[in-house]
Amino acid sequence: xxxxxxxxxxxxxxxxxxxxxxxxxxxxxxxxxxxxxxxxxxxxxxxxxxxxxxxxxxxxxxxxxxxxxxxxxxxxxxxxxxxxxxxxxxxxxxxxxxxxxxxxxxxxxxxxxxxxxxxxxxxxxxxxxxxxxxxxxxxxxxxxxxxxxxxxxxxxxxxxxxxxxxxxxxxxxxxxxxxxxxxxxxxxxxxxxxxxxxxxxxxxxxxxxxxx
Amino acid sequence: xxxxxxxxxxxxxxxxxxxxxxxxxxxxxxxxxxxxxxxxxxxxxxxxxxxxxxxxxxxxxxxxxxxxxxxxxxxxxxxxxxxxxxxxxxxxxxxxxxxxxxxxxxxxxxxxxxxxxxxxxxxxxxxxxxxxxxxxxxxxxxxxxxxxxxxxxxxxxxxxxxxxxxxxxxxxxxxxxxxxxxxxxxxxxxxxxxxxxxxxxxxxxxxxxxxxxxxxxxxxxxxxx
Numbered sequence: 380x381x382x383x384x385x386x387x388x389x390x391x392x393x394x395x396x397x398x399x400x401x402x403x404x405x406x407x408x409x410x411x412x413x414x415x416x417x418x419x420x421x422x423x424x425x426x427x428x429x430x431x432x433x434x435x436x437x438x439x440x441x442x443x444x445x446x447x448x449x450x451x452x453x454x455x456x457x458x459x460x461x462x463x464x465x466x467x468x469x470x471x472x473x474x475x476x477x478x479x480x481x482x483x484x485x486x487x488x489x490x491x492x493x494x495x496x497x498x499x500x501x502x503x504x505x506x507x508x509x510x511x512x513x514x515x516x517x518x519x520x521x522x523x524x525x526x527x528x529x530x531x532x533x534x535x536x537x538x539x540x541x542x543x544x545x546x547x548x549x550x551x552x553x554x555x556x557x558x559x560x561x562x563x564x565x566x567x568x569x570x571x572x573x574x575x576x577x578x579x580x581x582x583x584x585x586x587x588x589x590x591x
Numbered sequence: 592x593x594x595x596x597x598x599x600x601x602x603x604x605x606x607x608x609x610x611x612x613x614x615x616x617x618x619x620x621x622x623x624x625x626x627x628x629x630x631x632x633x634x635x636x637x638x639x640x641x642x643x644x645x646x647x648x649x650x651x652x653x654x655x656x657x658x659x660x661x662x663x664x665x666x667x668x669x670x671x672x673x674x675x676x677x678x679x680x681x682x683x684x685x686x687x688x689x690x691x692x693x694x695x696x697x698x699x700x701x702x703x704x705x706x707x708x709x710x711x712x713x714x715x716x717x718x719x720x721x722x723x724x725x726x727x728x729x730x731x732x733x734x735x736x737x738x739x740x741x742x743x744x745x746x747x748x749x750x751x752x753x754x755x756x757x758x759x760x761x762x763x764x765x766x767x768x769x770x771x772x773x774x775x776x777x778x779x780x781x782x783x784x785x786x787x788x789x790x791x792x793x794x795x796x797x798x799x800x801x802x803x804x805x806x807x808x809x810x811x812x813x814x815x816x
């Protein structure tokens with residue numbers, strides 16, 4: 380009986396140690412730095428998480444109000460990302476999987492007769508942002524994408540992703556940058572909710588899950 | 592079996608059984624949690640044509656999918672440019688489920704111009720978390736909509752207009768499902784034409800109308816439980 384008790388104690392200790400190890404923060408892991416320093420989305424950690432959903436942004440200006448429909452000044456998207464908290468040799472937080480589909484309906488972003496359509500081909504990093512006021516969670520992630528209109532491949536992109544409660548419209552936020560296209564849908568005004576540089580969703584929802 | 596062996600077996604069961612309860616509980620919740628989503632640009636359902644395009648459906652294990660059609664024509668019923676259907680979401684019994692569907696179109700024309708628009712957006716969103724379940728159609732819109740020559744701006748949900756000789760159209764149509772606590776769902780159809788034919792009585796008079804088909808432009812559906 381004492382052997383069994385010892386085994387139980389050992390198992391419990393191992394389990395606690397495993398949980399403690401897996402929950403330990405790794406504050407030095409940072410993804411690619413794009414753009415100027417921000418008041419939000421500046422401190423990251425590699426922990427398991429998942430972010431799902433999609434919706435609509437009316438950028439510019441990217442506030443909670445929809446632009447007049449006839450202006451066609453809006454973007455729609457679907458995106459999810461999953462990470463298990465692993466890092467590469469350089470300390471970058473790795474993503475397990477993800478996807479991004481992005482449509483920019485603005486007339487000035489029509490390319491080859493169609494709205495700009497960005498399609499992620501690879502998610503290379505994903506990390507949790509710990510310095511935002513996104514009350515349900517925030518993430519910073521990105522990778523490579525293809526421009527469906529032109530076939531351009533392997534363009535770097537970065538996303539700032541904010542779950543700021545329910546409903547998503549008027550609360551959650553999203554921003555994206557594709558430097559090679561000089562493309563930036565972001566709202567760096569600190570006075571705008573929910574957390575700069577994200578723009579406020581006018582439709583849809585982002586949902587953060589603090590687990591893989 | 593001696594008493595020590597029996598005691599050891601009972602002890603082992605006491606240690607292992609709670610683990611199976613936890614695993615079983617999670618498995619049961621996993622089976623119960625669900626997220627559903629689908630969207631499409633245009634759909635025609637008549638005796639001679641039954642088709643949707645572009646059309647996206649949320650996989651059962653969650654993800655993001657898209658379908659697109661730069662130029663879509665379904666018979667003589669509808670033409671559309673720049674049509675996209677996107678769905679994204681997943682079911683998570685621990686931290687909540689969500690589903691977001693959207694359908695967007697550029698220029699659309701129904702029934703040879705009887706109805707036209709040059710920007711259609713349908714967004715359906717459903718979420719389920721510890722506070723309950725909810726759905727909405729925020730983000731949905733219609734631009735430069737004309738119905739039988741009349742400009743219609745920002746139609747209220749479930750606006751109905753008669754189309755003489757054709758049937759009627761529902762604009763910004765919304766159907767909500769679920770109890771709002773453990774389940775919720777919504778379908779939004781931005782333009783829904785119901786094709787009807789008169790039913791003629793024995794004396795040759797019109798005694799009613801029967802539906803013979805449907806044309807839907809900009810449809811998004813989401814649901815969670």
